[in-house]
Amino acid sequence: MNRFRTLVMRDLRLALRQGSDATIAVMFFVLCVVLFPFGVGPEPNILARIAAGVIWVAALLASLLSLERLFQNDYEDGSLELLSLTPLPLEAVVLAKVLAHWLVTGVPLIVAAPILALLLNMEAGGFGVLVLTLAVGTPILSLIGAIGAGLTLGARRGGVLLSLLILPLYIPVLIFGAGAIDAAITGMTPRPHLLLLGGILAAALPLAPFAGAAALRQALE
Amino acid sequence: MSAFAGSELTCLRGGRLVFTGLTFRVAPGDALTLLGPNGSGKSSLLRIMAGLLKPFRGTLAWEDAALSEDPDVHRRRTHYVGHQDAVKPVLTAAENLAFWAALGGADDPAQRARAALERLGVPHIAGVPGRYLSAGQKRRLNLARILAAPARLWLLDEPTVALDRAAVRLLEEIIAEHRAGGGMVVLSTHTDIAMDGARTLHLDDFTPAGPDDGSDDGDEDDGDRDDTPHARETAS
Numbered sequence: 001m002n003r004f005r006t007l008v009m010r011d012l013r014l015a016l017r018q019g020s021d022a023t024i025a026v027m028f029f030v031l032c033v034v035l036f037p038f039g040v041g042p043e044p045n046i047l048a049r050i051a052a053g054v055i056w057v058a059a060l061l062a063s064l065l066s067l068e069r070l071f072q073n074d075y076e077d078g079s080l081e082l083l084s085l086t087p088l089p090l091e092a093v094v095l096a097k098v099l100a101h102w103l104v105t106g107v108p109l110i111v112a113a114p115i116l117a118l119l120l121n122m123e124a125g126g127f128g129v130l131v132l133t134l135a136v137g138t139p140i141l142s143l144i145g146a147i148g149a150g151l152t153l154g155a156r157r158g159g160v161l162l163s164l165l166i167l168p169l170y171i172p173v174l175i176f177g178a179g180a181i182d183a184a185i186t187g188m189t190p191r192p193h194l195l196l197l198g199g200i201l202a203a204a205l206p207l208a209p210f211a212g213a214a215a216l217r218q219a220l221e
Numbered sequence: 222m223s224a225f226a227g228s229e230l231t232c233l234r235g236g237r238l239v240f241t242g243l244t245f246r247v248a249p250g251d252a253l254t255l256l257g258p259n260g261s262g263k264s265s266l267l268r269i270m271a272g273l274l275k276p277f278r279g280t281l282a283w284e285d286a287a288l289s290e291d292p293d294v295h296r297r298r299t300h301y302v303g304h305q306d307a308v309k310p311v312l313t314a315a316e317n318l319a320f321w322a323a324l325g326g327a328d329d330p331a332q333r334a335r336a337a338l339e340r341l342g343v344p345h346i347a348g349v350p351g352r353y354l355s356a357g358q359k360r361r362l363n364l365a366r367i368l369a370a371p372a373r374l375w376l377l378d379e380p381t382v383a384l385d386r387a388a389v390r391l392l393e394e395i396i397a398e399h400r401a402g403g404g405m406v407v408l409s410t411h412t413d414i415a416m417d418g419a420r421t422l423h424l425d426d427f428t429p430a431g432p433d434d435g436s437d438d439g440d441e442d443d444g445d446r447d448d449t450p451h452a453r454e455t456a457s
Contacts, residue, residue, distance in 0.1 A: 006323040010312075017311040078305025085271055086324040087297045220273060 003088040004096050011100030021066045026108040029062035033116045044121045051120035052130065052181035058116075059109050059134060060141060060170050066105045067145035067166070068152075068159040070097060071216065075153050084220055094212035098139075098146045106138035122185070129184040129194075133177040136197045143201075143208035144169050150215030172200060223284045224248045225270075225374055225405060230279035232265045239265050240427035243279070247374075247405045252396065252416045255409040257424030263409035264304070266424065267376045270407060271301040297326070300367040301376045306359040310352035314338065314362050317351055318369050325370025337365035342391055356383040364392065375399060377408035389414065 015021055036054050040046055074080040074097075083093050113134050114127055122130070148166040152158035180193035226246040232239040239262035247253050255263045268274040270281065272292055281288040288295050308317055318334035327333040338344050341361045346354060354362065360383045367375055375396075381389050393415050396406050400416075408414065 003324050003326075006320065010320050013316075014309060014311060077309070078303055078307040079309070081273060081303060081305070082301070082307050082321070083324075085273065085296050085299065085301055086321075087293065087326060088324060089293070221275075 003086070004092050007083075007088065007093065007096040008100050008103075011097055012103060015100065015104040021069065022104045022108060025062045025066045025105040026112055028065055029058050029109050030112060030116065032058035032061060033120065036120070048121040048123060051117055051122035052126060052178045052185070054120060055113055055116055055122075055130065056133075056137075056174050056178045056181075059113070059138065060167070060174060062109060063105060063138060063141040063145060064163055064166060064170075066101065067142070067149050068162055070101055070146060070149040071153050071219075072149075072158075075219065080216065081220060084216070090213040090216055091209040094146055094150070094209040094216065098142045098208070098212075101146075102139050102142040106134075106142055109138055110134045122181075125187075126181045126185045129181050129190045132194065133180045133190075133197060136194065136201055137173050137177045140173050140197070140201050140204050141170060143204040144173075146212040147208055147215060150212045150219065153216065153219040173197065176200070223373075225281075225283050227270070227276075227281045228279060230266070230269065230281075231277045232262055232269060232274070233277040234262075234265060238429045240424055241278075241429055243422075243424075243427040245422055247407060249373075249403040249405060250400045252400055252406040252408070252419035254414070254416070254419050254421045255407065255424060256421055261424040261428055263424055264378050267301070267378045267407065267409060268303075270374075271299055271376050272296065273301070298373040299376060300325075300370075300372040300374070301378075302363055302367060302380055303378050304382075306363040308351040308354065308359045308362055311350060313348050313350050314343075314354065314358075315347040317362060318365055321366045322369035325366075325372070327370045330369070333369045334365075337368040338362075340368055340391075340395065341365045342388070357385060357388065360384055361388060364395075368395065373404055375404065375406045375408075377406065379409055379411065381410060381412050381414060 033054055036050070037047060040050070071080060074083065084090050088096075110131060113130055117127055117130055145162075145166055148162045148169075151165065152162045155161055176193045176197045180190035180197070183190040183193060224246055226244075228244045230243040231241040232243075239260075243266065245253060255266060257263055265274060269276050272288065272295055283295065283298075307321075308314075312320070315331070315334050315338065318337060319330040322330035322333045322337075335344070335347060338347055341364060343358060343361050343365075346358055346362070351359070351362075360380075364380060367377075380392060384392065389412070396408075396414075396416060400406060406416070
């Protein structure tokens, strides 16, 4: 547990000193959402109607943007090899890196989302659920993404490959995330959507580190 | 007697047989030097010993217990120094080192890191970010890692690359101390590292014979292998 914390703290420190990953993800998220009013026109009703979907799609893409480098730096400088030789199991290494990735890129998205929702004229009833779905959903994005990041490690144009691999797997998260917000706005209960999202998180939390570690072992051979 | 041994090891890389029928044994206090031309499998053997690679055939054992039964315990008692120095450019040397010391299970990582840097003769780089370190300083930092957390078995893959003469002498001393305390060292090298009573293993003794060897599927793109016959003569 101590080793796990050490690794998370190191990744956070690296992210804070480099600074780029966290800010790029959240800047991309904001810009992506801001583009929509320009594209579909400043009609408040249309924007309000598509707000939930737009914010969720932008969150998916922003999360994907930083995933490519989840293991890349450690792989290239030999740290990953050494991490696989420490007493900390590789599954725990994956989980620690995912946790750090989520804290650095996922949490800023959750904070920025309500402001963007305001910008898109989303109905007030959806704000709480928006934050809730992102809080449950973004860890799933990081977890599933870790499998793809491990699988594409060492591949040329790994980032493109990663998107092709991972985006289809994000679809259920998108459906239930945006669905919950729509339900809340139209006066229905978002509970079933949220429960399904929670279910996906409960499944991904133990399974993704195993799959990610298996992918890393393949890359380290 | 807690010896580390491998028997009848075969290594297959990219469809090419690197070595076969390799047997070794390292007892406490022993040092084993791996010699051989480029491409003869020194790094592969060290990676197999570390558990990074699985041997195609053959077994590794510690005190007659097969390693494959308990890889976690093996990781706890092994330090591996490869070709890459694993130095993070934005962390200082002391932070880099303390991180590995903490993962290796040292009680007071910061203190151990300082002591290890001192021992490697570079206490002044403690506060310097990794990106400003020279190749030799990075290598010293990587070697300090094996001192920062205790482990019985050291696997060093060409540890003297980028080191100056003084650092090589220092490394020799450190290895001698480690062996005096019952530690084991396996290293590959192209330069001379003085180690009393060290045994050598010539890897070209285990490279499969030329084209008439049926197991070679012709996937040979490694030009370094051309000098194998010559190296074999000098080895025998």
